[in-house]
Amino acid sequence: MTLLHWATVSPFLLAIFIPILYKYTRSIHTGWFVLVLPLVLFGYFLSLLPITSNGGVIHETIPWVPSLGINFTVYVDGLSLLFALLITGIGTLVALYSIYYLSKKTEKLNNFYVYLLMFMGAMLGVVLSDNLIVLYVFWELTSLASSLLISYWFHREKSTYGAQKSMLITVFGGFAMLGGFSLLYVITGTFSIREIIEQADAVLASTLFLPAMLLVLLGAFTKSAQFPFHIWLPDAMEAPTPVSAYLHSATMVKAGLYLVSRLTPVFGGTPEWFWLLAGFGIITLCWGSISAVRQKDLKSILAFSTISQLGLIMCLFGLGSATLHFDPTDSTTKFYATATLAAVFHLINHATFKGSLFMTVGIIDHETGTRDIRKLGGLMAIMPVTFTVSLIGLAAMAGLPPFNGFLSKEMFFSGVVNATTLGIFNMETWGFLFPVLAWVASVFTFVYCAIMFFRTFTGEFKKENYDVHVHEAPMGMLISPVILGSLVVIFGLFPNLLTYTIIEPAVTAILGADVFGGEANIYLWHGFNPELFMTIAVVAFGTLIFMNMKKWQQTAFYLRERDPLNRVYDSSLDWLIKGSQGITRVQMTGMLRDYFAYMCVFMILLFGYTMVRYNAFAIDTVNVSVISPYMWVLTLVFIGSTLAIPFINHRITAIIVVGVIGFLLALFFVIFRAPDLALTQLLVETVTVVLFMLAFYHLPELRKEKFTPRFNLVNLFISIGVGGLVTLIALSSFALGTEAGLGTISEYFIENSKELAGGYNMVNVILVDFRGLDTLLEVLVLGIAALGVIAMIKLRMTGREDV
Amino acid sequence: MKNNSFKSNEVMLHTVTRIVTFIILSFSVYLFFAGHNDPGGGFIGGLMTASAFLLMYLAFDMDSIKKALPFNFTALIAIGLLLAIFTGVSSMLAGDPFLTQYFRYFQLPILGETELTTALPFDLGIYLVVIGIALTIILTIAEDDA
Secondary structure, X not given: OOHHHHHHHHHHHHHHHHHHHHHHOOOOOOHHHHHHHHHHHHHHHHHHHHHHHOOOOEEEEEEEXXXXXXXXXXXXXXXXXXXXXXXXXXXXXXXXXXXXXXOOOOOOHHHHHHHHHHHHHHHHHHHHEOEHHHHHHHHXXXXXXXXXXXXXXXOOHHHHHHHHHHHHHHHHHHHHHHHHHHHHHHHHOOOEHHHHHHOHHHHHHOOOHHHHHHHHHHHHHHHOOOOOHHXXXXXXXXXXXXXXXXXXXXOHHHHHHHHHHHHHHHHOOOHHHHHHHHHHHHHHHHHHHHHHHOOOEHHHHHHHHXXXXXXXXXXXXXXXXXXXXXXXXXXXXXXXXXXXXHHHHHHHHHHHHHHHHHHHHHHHHHHHOOOEOOOOOOOXXXXXXXXXXHHHHHHHHHOOOOOHHHHHHHHHHHHHHHHOOOOOOOHHHHOOHHHHHHHHHHHHHHHHHHHHHHHHHOOOOOHHHOOOOOOOOOHHHHHHHHHHHHHHHHHHHOOHHHHHHHHHHHHHHHHOOOOOOOOOOOOOOOOOOHHHHHHHHHHHHHHHHHHOHHHHOOOHHHHOOOOOHHHHHHHHHHHHHHHHHHHHHHHOOOOHHHHHXXXXXXXXXXXXXXXXXXXXXXXXXXXXXXXXHHHHHHHHHHHHHHHHHHHOOOHHHHHHHHHHHHHHHHHXXXXXXXXXXXXXXXXXXXXXXXXXXXXXXXXXXXXXXOOOOOOOHHHHHHHHHHHHHHHHHHHHHHHHHHHHOOOOOHHHHHHHHHHHHOOOOHHHHHHHHHOHHHHHHHHHHHHXXXXXXXXXXXXXXXXXXXX | OOOOOXXXXXXXXXXXXXXXXXXXXXHHHHHHHHOOOOOOOHHHHHHHHHHHHHHHHHHOOHHHHHHXXXXXXXXXXXXXXXXXXXXXXXXXXXXXXXXXXXXXXEEEOOOEEEEEEOHHHHHHHHHHHHHHHHHHHHHHHHHOOO
């Protein structure tokens, strides 16, 4: 285990001690113990920054299941380090924020911090793993931790609903992803991402390329809340706000983006990858931003806003992957790689401003008791710090200068505009859609940012709307949003602070080549170009729409808040439960005769099919023995009495006829020269008839003797089928056995019964000597049967007694 | 086993039973010993013995037969099984596989040259188990009044 491995699993190790710390140090908020770890980890990952900035990588392996090619390999390059810094950095701030957000008196902090640390460790594992299976394990752990955190207030129905929904959707995707990983293993013979990237050509040439890609993308899309799998994210807002800020804005929802960017060197450069990513990304972007406008709850707005921003990043990753189609070292390629650069930059920016926005919304919720924009208003003067941080965050999200959102939005516009000139993948036909849709989505983004801002902070303060005394949050709660807010400004004013240290190495890792060659520059002011005019138009149109809000506020579009896709989810879940219950009800009738019919029908079909399929029917009349007249008579009587049983109305008569059949069988044994069998059969049959009589004697008085066998055509067919099939199999096996010349081992017994075992009764010698073990176990069966009878009759337990 | 209000005199049945039981028992013992060379054996012998006992139970009342046959039939199952298993294990002590049977001819005082085999105790075990289970099952059901 290297230091890096310890760093990855350290959150899990700390999580073990949290319940103990919680129990024995009740006076100190448990969060303080947690806070230290992400801070230390953040510092540690920062110390790795110089290595990746210079293009270096760290690659450490410890074997886990080496025979299956599964090893706990950590791989640090620009991309994973970027995510690791996000996870630990924002993790630190969220831990700090949660200390003031969650009361140590009323909340179960031990649960909260165990889940949070579990999530942090899982997330670090996802971004640092080089092995696909290890990545999958951590991936599912994030799903699990996320569900636990969403249902943190598990006594609320909405929390458990949201947790179940997110679990079902993300685990569905995760499972599909595992399928994709397995296919990649089938193609390349390795689980290591490094080695798969080296064999990228083999993957592209394989027939399994498309299924593998689709399955992996299903995992990425469900995790990153892409259309139409985004519906779990708004319902996940029932989680405590620190969780929403951490998981559902900055880290977990970006796991899908991480996976997509990580596997771009494998799948990138193909039209399928390009169109799926860019297409779904742009649809998600528009859908999310339009849905966000009509939300009335602050966290719901942020949830849909997160969805739309994730779509934006996904779209950019898709557009950027086109770079791999060309020679990466070519100077023109830089032009298209802008999209990837923008994606990475926006990824960072989104984590900063969205994290701060969630925290400020949490503060508003905490201090006013509501998140409903119809109740809020006029908080500007009451909460000056919250107001300032929100303003910065919202301006960045809307894409206004001089904040970092402006820069990434401009780069996004250049990315989509550049992409129209690609000239491959049918972009000359459909490429114009990207700038148009991107622009429309940006207008709506501007509108919901404006709604959030003006509805919360401006207007009139109505005291009667709040149950609590409204005041500014305590210092501790404000530290984290203020830090994130400052980062928004700093990254906006000095974007190149990040460019060479983090963004460029990440882009290099995604595109697999140093495209920019250290010349990627991000400027706050880049002259009068189409992108700037697009932004100006966005602001103008957005303002226009917001000004006319009163008009469209009454339309059905605004009033219907829930995403229509939820109806699909709810009804399909309903249908699934009802359908499976229905199917179970149809087949599990609870009646023994139905199950018996199933078994018989299945047997007929299985054996019948096998016999027909292998043409195994054979009837041979040459090798049969001569049948003597009294055998004919006996057989006819035997068949006659058997056929009579179903038509007998009286049970007692039926018992006697069954006895007759038994005695006839004994007679058969006599004829076929089996004296031991005949003796045993006679005695056993007598005992059986006596026991039948006993059972008959104890039948309840009611309905006595009123027994008419009911006629059922299906049963008739089934029984004829079973009888016919068994007869045919017996005849065929006899014929085929004779044909194949299968001999008998009885010669050996005949010869050796006296010599080896000293007895003339061959049957008995076989029973006690040659195959004595069978006899031993058969009497054991008899003994158990006797004990069973005793237990059933003597132990009369009532109610819920137990032995 | 219904309790009638008056007791009928079943002297015929009692007398016949007294004689027949001995015949059946002797026959069952014959069947048991004949098994090695002629039809018969532990299973049939056991069933036959059980039917002799049953006849006694049918003819007389339960209590007196319980006094006459003071066996615990359930324990008989265990004894029989143990006997059969030990016969098998004994061959292992001699270094042979489980359940290897041996036989040898001996000159016995009255019977003359007789074959003695380890299959006999094994068969005896089966004989005891069969008696045990047949009587256990039927008596348990018969005694059940509930």
